[in-house]
Amino acid sequence: MKSCVITSPFHYEIREIPIPEPKDNEVLIQMKSAGVCGSDLHIYRGENPCSTYPLVPGHENAGIVAKTGKNVTNVKVGDHVVVDLIITCGECYQCTHGREEVCEHVLVRGSGTDGGWREYFTAPEDDVYKIEDSIPWKDAALIEPIAIGAHCTKRGRIQPDDTVFILGTGTIGTIILQACKVIGAKVVCCDIDDESLKRAKSFGADETINSKTENIAERISQITGGHGCTAAFDSACFPGSLTLLLQPGIVCNAGRVIPMGFSDKPESFSQADINKRELDIIGSRMSAYQFQPVAKNMAEGKYQLEGLATTFVKFSEIEKVFKNMENPDPAVKKTVILFD
Ligand SMILES: [Zn+2]
Ligand SMILES: [Zn+2]
The missing domain is CATH 3.90.180.10 (Medium-chain alcohol dehydrogenases, catalytic domain)
Structure with missing residues (x-):
């Protein structure tokens, strides 16, 4: 052999x-x-x-x-x-x-x-x-x-009434999208590449945001009636991407944020960024x-x-x-x- x-x-x-x-x-x-x-x-x-x-x-x-x-x-x-x-x-x-x-x-x-x-x-x-x-x-x-998508959506406690934000529409982003759609949640996909966003649409994304040409928080506000998404997955995983997801206007109070990557660069957010809204940051591995x-x-x-x-x-x-x-x-x- x-x-x-x-x-x-x-x-x-x-x-x-x-x-x-x-x-x-x-x-x-x-x-x-x-x-x-x-x-x-x-x-x-x-x-x-x-x-x-x-x-x-x-x-x-x-x-x-x-x-x-x-x-x-x-x-x-x-x-x-x-x-x-x-x-x-x-x-x-x-x-x-x-x-x-x-x-x-x-x-x-x-x-x-x-x-x-x-x-x-x-x-x-x-x-x-x-x-x-x-x-x-x-x-x-x-x-x-x-199975990674099934695992991280379980870790993130995704339910049918969630509005999920997914940063990055590569293979893992697309798989998380499908796992969310199987559960029945609404999904907003964000990327910097229109072709990739088109692909996300074809895989069931309800809304797409091109962060190169659009303001993410403004679009999320429009989509969610000003509330924010209830959960967010970081499948882009660049230095600063987790900080981005904790910015006001992405997830709502009591929102869950699930980083998927292994970037070892420090991020910059404060205890207040987490506790003002009582956010959960939930690790998910394999x-x-x-x-x-x-x-x-x-x-x-x-x-x-x-x-x-x-x-x-x-x-x-x-x-x-x-x-x-x-x-x-x-x-x-x-x-x-x-x-x-
Ligand atoms: Zn063991
Ligand atoms: Zn793998």
Whole structure:
């Protein structure tokens, strides 16, 4: 089998290795599709402090069960499955309080340990979820990123009567938009790119704001009758973007603000900015317990998937993925690797 390995920052190779044997509680997965994420670029560039090399990237993994260990009962050979990206201890405070995404000992497949950009790999059965055969492989790779949208909207307590502001309409912004629409909330999308806003409209945005040409607070005031949005997601994640969302006129009193990024630059707001309106700033990282509900929604056709992935690359031509990391084409928003 072939395995794609980042040997050190900016270097990768395709290695020919034996197909692994599953242990008693493990499942051997033959990969069918894998998403390429912005975080893979950071790993390739050596910008992810949690990554060690050599590393097989890939945390958005879908495939077929090829073999099972003798104690496996969850899935059987031939099942279509997705593989959770997080490996947790199951015992710490977080794991025992429904917050395994921030397990004290969390390890992420494709970042802190080997992921799915290889033809076969093994995983414990608890991390492997059966999905409907009717979900095309090109879509199954999107279950992980869509689970992020399901997770952060749960963290943000999004309800049907919310008016949600989403800053940034890239892949994650578009996914949060869809998660909000599945719940039934009204969504206002903001970006600096008209093409991207047009795309957000086609994915169900009720209102769009181009912050390059329009005043955000004025438009929000018009849209919400002067009240402000009830929740705001930062999927733009540039230095200062969280400060922007805490400015008066974006969210209302008791509003929730959910930053999605990992910018390590200080922001500038005061305790008064938070407490005058009793705002909640709610962290959200990866996802937990969402793969199965998302796969179910996907099988029921609840997401608009056409156009979410913009580019498809065969695993045998994976050099195209790295070429695009080195020289990004703006038309490539989300790539899915399809295994031959
Ligand atoms: Zn990702
Ligand atoms: Zn734990």
